[in-house]
Amino acid sequence: MAFKLYYTTLVVLILLVATHAQNQTNLPYTLVKNYTGQAFFDGFDFFSGPDPSASFVKYVDLDTANNAGMAGYVSNSELADPVYLGPEFSSITPDGRPSVRLQGKDFFNHSLMIADIVHMPYGCGVWPAFWLLGQGAPWPTAGEIDIIEGINNESMSTFALHTDAGVTVKNLTNMQHGNQSMEMEGTFTSLDCSVGSSNTGCAAKASWNNYGQEFNANGGGVVVTEVSSKAIQIWSFSRDNIPGDILDGTPNPHHWSPPEVKFVYNGNDTDILDQHFKNLQPIFNIAFCGAWANSVWNTSECASLAPTCESYVANNPTAFVDTFWAIGELQVYEPNSNSTSGYGGPELDSESAITLVPLAAHHLGS
Ligand SMILES: *[C@@H]1O[C@H](CO)[C@@H](O)[C@H](O)[C@H]1NC(C)=O
Ligand SMILES: *[C@@H]1O[C@H](CO)[C@@H](O)[C@H](O)[C@H]1NC(C)=O
Ligand SMILES: *[C@@H]1O[C@H](CO)[C@@H](O)[C@H](O)[C@H]1NC(C)=O
Ligand SMILES: *[C@@H]1O[C@H](CO)[C@@H](O)[C@H](O)[C@H]1NC(C)=O
Numbered sequence: 001m002a003f004k005l006y007y008t009t010l011v012v013l014i015l016l017v018a019t020h021a022q023n024q025t026n027l028p029y030t031l032v033k034n035y036t037g038q039a040f041f042d043g044f045d046f047f048s049g050p051d052p053s054a055s056f057v058k059y060v061d062l063d064t065a066n067n068a069g070m071a072g073y074v075s076n077s078e079l080a081d082p083v084y085l086g087p088e089f090s091s092i093t094p095d096g097r098p099s100v101r102l103q104g105k106d107f108f109n110h111s112l113m114i115a116d117i118v119h120m121p122y123g124c125g126v127w128p129a130f131w132l133l134g135q136g137a138p139w140p141t142a143g144e145i146d147i148i149e150g151i152n153n154e155s156m157s158t159f160a161l162h163t164d165a166g167v168t169v170k171n172l173t174n175m176q177h178g179n180q181s182m183e184m185e186g187t188f189t190s191l192d193c194s195v196g197s198s199n200t201g202c203a204a205k206a207s208w209n210n211y212g213q214e215f216n217a218n219g220g221g222v223v224v225t226e227v228s229s230k231a232i233q234i235w236s237f238s239r240d241n242i243p244g245d246i247l248d249g250t251p252n253p254h255h256w257s258p259p260e261v262k263f264v265y266n267g268n269d270t271d272i273l274d275q276h277f278k279n280l281q282p283i284f285n286i287a288f289c290g291a292w293a294n295s296v297w298n299t300s301e302c303a304s305l306a307p308t309c310e311s312y313v314a315n316n317p318t319a320f321v322d323t324f325w326a327i328g329e330l331q332v333y334e335p336n337s338n339s340t341s342g343y344g345g346p347e348l349d350s351e352s353a354i355t356l357v358p359l360a361a362h363h364l365g366s
């Protein structure tokens, strides 16, 4: 079923590109990076140090991932192969499960980041994330934006910001935008973004099942993150609900339904988001256990499986066969108007270009 939906989307995309005359001067955004297929692996590094989040994981480098079948493409003969990223799932791993954390080589300020996620990792003990981590200053001085994150068998993702002191956001839950639509669809669970006694940051829960089993069963969807001086907004579209202007490469958020979350500073300082969110680096990772999942294990739906999260993850390798990211497309657009935006980071090193083995073992929707 997943395959069928994705295929339909591609057909629609081709038709739209063929019939829409584009007028770039009218568009709010211009494409600056398209990390799709091979370009994804060219644009990201494998992080292989000790987990900065101190979870039950051993991140592996590119060679190890490639040889172990932990990174490649989802084999599918009839359409462009989505990028595959997954953990080791055949060995008992008492010291933490081998897994992957890919970090973008480019950093962004104001931008519109569009990610087509065909399949996401989830399950008992699993803590996946697609997020943006501010670079150039100690965490969380340059900010952190969590776009897709959750644990265990949750069905809705948590959107969150993390900053240093002084940032709170307005609770726009259930608020009207003008007299036309809602400001946002999700629900704020915390309004203080500052790192402090609790590390939850400011956070909101999605309004629909955009995470885990149901999300995957429906062929995934598209998540869009817009970073501007005024707001940080995240949209989450199901596969059958993706705006046409995203599919034809001319995205205009003004034409979309309300975002799942809209983070707006709760004060008058118009500079505050720019000060706290800089040089944002995209990251995809699959962690296991960690502080969040460990602390709720005994009261979670997974508790009966093992006494602790770590014992479950160490001793049940085959539970993680379907714990993988399949990333269809990832594009970064930047505003056409003047702003602090501009992508940075090192130039791409052509020698780092590699050809990964297509992974025949992973068919979507079968
Ligand atoms: C594009 O938009 C600009 C500004 O509205 C307009 O002047 C121009 O004629 C348009 N070009 C085309 C090819 O439609
Ligand atoms: C509110 O609705 C009225 C009537 O539909 C419309 O004329 C007006 O422009 C709207 N105002 C705003 C701020 O959206
Ligand atoms: C935000 O407002 C909504 C709706 O009034 C409420 O349900 C929610 O608890 C509030 N969130 C916070 C963190 O105050
Ligand atoms: C991004 O690259 C992919 C693969 O080359 C291509 O199919 C797609 O059309 C590109 N997207 C845009 C918006 O240019």
Ligand SMILES: *[C@@H]1O[C@H](CO)[C@@H](O)[C@H](O)[C@H]1NC(C)=O
Binding pocket: 267, 268
């Ligand atoms: C923000 O601006 C409004 C309107 O100018 C003013 O009423 C309010 O006191 C200001 N708030 C702060 C915290 O400065």
Ligand SMILES: *[C@@H]1O[C@H](CO)[C@@H](O)[C@H](O)[C@H]1NC(C)=O
Binding pocket: 123, 124, 153, 213, 301, 302
């Ligand atoms: C969690 O999801 C996995 C994968 O769908 C499933 O096998 C497992 O039974 C679920 N566990 C619980 C406790 O719901």
Ligand SMILES: *[C@@H]1O[C@H](CO)[C@@H](O)[C@H](O)[C@H]1NC(C)=O
Binding pocket: 294, 295, 298, 307, 308
């Ligand atoms: C959860 O329960 C197990 C025993 O079943 C115990 O060993 C462990 O310490 C408990 N964990 C927490 C966080 O309470």
Ligand SMILES: *[C@@H]1O[C@H](CO)[C@@H](O)[C@H](O)[C@H]1NC(C)=O
Binding pocket: 338, 339
């Ligand atoms: C951006 O453009 C506007 C209008 O063209 C201009 O007034 C403003 O000074 C510009 N800002 C910067 C930072 O260049």
Ligand SMILES: *[C@@H]1O[C@H](CO)[C@@H](O)[C@H](O)[C@H]1NC(C)=O
Binding pocket: 107, 108, 109, 274, 278, 279, 280, 340, 341, 342, 343, 344, 345
């Ligand atoms: C982001 O903006 C800051 C200034 O606030 C600048 O120093 C930095 O180079 C910009 N980064 C990118 C990637 O454009």
